[in-house]
Amino acid sequence: MKVVFIGDIVGSVGRDAVKRLLPWIKDKYQPHIIIANGENAAAGRGINAAITRELFEWGVHGITMGNHTWDNREIFEFIDDEPRMIRPANLPEGSTPGRGYTAIKVGSKELAIVNLMGRTFLPPSDCPFRKADDILSELRQKHKCILVDFHAEATSEKIAMGWHLDGRASFVVGTHTHVQTNDDRILPGGTAYLTDAGMTGPRDGVLGMERESVIRKFITGLPSRFQVAETKWILSGACVEIDEATGRATKIQTIRVDEDSWIAS
Template identity: 75%
Template sequence: MRVVFIGDIVGNVGRDTVRRLIPWINDKYHPHIIIANGENAAGGRGITASITRELFECGVHGITMGNHTWDNREIFEFIDDEPRMIRPSNLAPGTPGRGSMIIKANGKSLGVVNLIGRTFLPPAEDPFRTADEEIEQLRRTTKCILVDFHAEATSEKVAIGWHLDGYASLLVGTHTHVQTNDARILPEGTAYVTDAGMTGPRDGVLGMEKEAVVRRFLTGLPARFTVAEGKWALNGVYAELDESTGKAQKVQLISVDEDSWIAT
């Protein structure tokens, strides 16, 4: 099974980039399933029903979220009814939505788990034990499991990678918006990347307009952050998974921007 994961989509630049590059992704990687993190898709904070439909219509099969899941209150109106979108599974019991899903497309089935870290982020349940429980349930349907671990600390991401080695097929870190150069297959067969990176404005600060962010660092005063404009970048991960074992056979980074992309 061939899987593409698109790193955190930020604002209208990120959405336009996904729409523009999905045909290129399909031609280059021939993925059976495309998953994207969409927690920053609506102006950098949260997601809306129309944006969700837009991403599905352009070729994304499933959407994961993160710490900005609830920033746009419209999500409460549709998250319970959208089986192709998940929020972090280790949020408090009773939280709307679901934390895992089975995505079926092009004759393939992929289990997807969304988790959030506990280091430098708001309180949440234990992501390690939650991952164990979710993967155990999903493996009753498919051996191929993708985990989106939305976390701040690289140490926490690396640790959960080792914890899930041999159980998850592909573990991608999200949230920090900077792609890490450590894609590899761990000894027991789990493909791992500390952070998949970001899809959105290339020349901002993590997708936000750079002047406001720099001013905040210089003065310590509050500043309104807005999504940057300008040239785009798309970061993500491509993986090939063995459906009979659930183990990864190949993993590589996807990193392209407006200056390096060559349309095919």
């Protein structure tokens, strides 16, 4: 099975990149299932129903989220009824809408996906490591192929999660920091790992935001309103091949395309 994961989609620029490049991704990588992180898809903060429908219509099969899940309040109106979207599973049980994991089936291919959020430098949440243990213990009874999107700030926390789940998940991919890392590898237990998939959005901003306001905040220390930059786009992610009989990854390669190289191609 081939799975493509698309890094954090940021605003209309990121959505435009996804719309333009999905046909190319399908042709080049021949993925069976495409998963994308959508927590910044609506103007850089959260997601809404219209954007969710668009992503599915364009060919995304599952959407993961993160710490900006609730920034667009419209999500409360549809997240409980959308089984293809998941939010961090280690948010408080019993009072949090939506689901933290699900199974995506496309034709004969089936992939379980899990969303977790780190605790270092992010809002309070339950322990992602213990939550991962509980969820994977359940999922592995029915599913061989499992993808975990670990939405976390600290590199050390992401790497620790990769090793913690080695041999139990097919692919552990980090999101949130918007900068693709150069450490894609297959761990000894057969888990494909990437510290951060990178961002799909404005290439020439600061993590997708308009750069002048970010620089101003660093210089002055004063509050500054951040808006999604209107620049050329970049699409970042990864393609992983998984042995369906064992759930072990056999290959991982990063995807990184910007608007200039896309035009050149």
